[in-house]
Amino acid sequence: MRGLMQRLAIFMQGRYGNDKFNYFLYILFWILWVINIFVWNVTASIVLDLLMFAVIFYALFRALSRNINKRLIENRAFTKIFDRVKNWFTLTKRKFNERKDYRYIKCPSCRAQLRVKNKKGKHIVKCPRCNNEFSKRI
Numbered sequence: 001m002r003g004l005m006q007r008l009a010i011f012m013q014g015r016y017g018n019d020k021f022n023y024f025l026y027i028l029f030w031i032l033w034v035i036n037i038f039v040w041n042v043t044a045s046i047v048l049d050l051l052m053f054a055v056i057f058y059a060l061f062r063a064l065s066r067n068i069n070k071r072l073i074e075n076r077a078f079t080k081i082f083d084r085v086k087n088w089f090t091l092t093k094r095k096f097n098e099r100k101d102y103r104y105i106k107c108p109s110c111r112a113q114l115r116v117k118n119k120k121g122k123h124i125v126k127c128p129r130c131n132n133e134f135s136k137r138i
Ligand SMILES: [Zn+2]
Pocket: 107, 108, 109, 110, 111, 112, 127, 128, 129, 130, 131, 132
């Protein structure tokens, strides 16, 4: 077993290995696999098979790649998109939890999300990001 692990370590030398993007691809592969169990349409099933093959092939290609710089750039781009999606979910959850006490409004000049007390009447809001001042009626 140790000999095998050593040989694997030598094989992986100078290769990129796994990162966040690759783990996402592995999870995507398993999600597609589970979906495929419930798909009875032959054409759709073949399309899913091809998609699964492409996903796992790309993940393995990335893990074994020697072009580490390019893989790092890909991972950075993926992380940027992933964080944006994650932030959206976090904000949506927060808006829902605080819906009784706060309202979320967008700054008209920089589109930042601003939180104001959920009180009827006119609010003077100053955006902390761009210092734009505007009034909002709730
Ligand atoms: Zn603003």
